[in-house]
Amino acid sequence: MTKRALITGVAGQDGTYLSELLLGKGYDVYGVAGPYPGDFPERVAVSNGRLHAIDADLTDMESLLAAVEASRPDEVYNLAGQSSVGDSWTEAITTTEVNAMGVLRLLEALRQLAPEARFFQAASAEMFGNAAETPQRETTPLHPQSPYAASKTYAFHVVGSYRESYGMHASNGIMFNHESPLRSLQFVTRKITDGVARIKLGLAEELVLGNLDARRDWGFAGDYVEAMWLMLQQERPDDYVVASGEVHTVREFCAAAFSHLDLDYEQYVRTDLRFFRPADVNVLYGDATKACTVLGWEPKVGFGELVAMMVDADVEQLRAEGA
Ligand code: GDP
Secondary structure, eight states: OOOOOEEETSSHHHHHHHHHHHHTTTTTEEEEOOOTTTTTTHHHTTTOOEEEOOOOTTHHHHHHHHHHHOOOSSSEOOOOSOOTTGTTTTTHHHHIIIIIHHHHHHHHHHHHOOOOOEEEEEGGGGOOOOOEEEEEETTTTOOOHHHHHHHHHHHHHHHHHHHHHOOOOOOOOOOOOEOOOOOOOSSSSHHHHHHHHHEEEEEEEEEEEEEEETTEOOOOHHHHHHHHHHHHHHSOOOOEEEEOOOOOEEHHHHHHHHHTTTTOGGGGGGOOGGGGSSSSBOOOBOOOOOOIIIIOOOOOOHHHHHHHHHHHHHHHHHHHHOO
């Protein structure tokens, strides 16, 4: 029988990669696109009728009940949310409404209408904050430092609570930073790759950033959605760190991106206090041993390849726009 998946946040970076993965596996995919659907309507049109748009909102319980009723899902992937840590200080209440309460609403809708559906929650490495141990694993204590991290921490715990209280097949993927050419420009990786492409094409003269010393574990989003799918294929639900296991500074990301286009980042990058955060997480570095051994998951794209892929895509996109 054809499997049915409901994906919230389907028009975002992860939603795009995940819906492609599931369509490739023969699923019928029901996607909630959210307020900024991007090219989602176009993808619906070319999906041979197996990608269906559903109008729902994580802040509206009735709409979630209707979405579950309409899709009758075997699997549900909650990828919707306010995804920017930086914006979560200025949008603290919306962030919490969607990222925390929204997950509770979705779990309630499933408990009432589809308690057998398997549920994936996109939890975040930001929950660790400036962590007590490095690298971080599933047992590392949580220490959320931003409104974003606090909202994700609530969601993480309520997923565990529904799993234990109601026996639901609900899993958390503790996702470390994962990037791609589809990453939005709010994130430092894409801001850098777009910036370096503009400089190379003569469209910009400099790139202004914040904390260059922050260290992150950056992987490729296309690899990470595979881990999400694998979690829902297990007999038992659980929580897993999903990370590349490689850590680099923002400065190193800059150096790699500029040198890919034969430029020296030191000549073009400057910092401005405007892009520093009220509280920054210095290092996020994940240990995905559990995902690798239990799920058989393995990231395929390494750091250098990821940077090159993103820079090349930005150059190509700007050229296509007439640069
Ligand atoms: P996050 O780890 O989910 O917050 O992902 P981001 O890509 O937004 O930020 C990663 C790191 O880059 C953080 O430590 C930021 O403080 C740092 N950073 C430095 N300059 C910038 C910038 O101009 N924009 C963003 N978004 N982050 C920056």
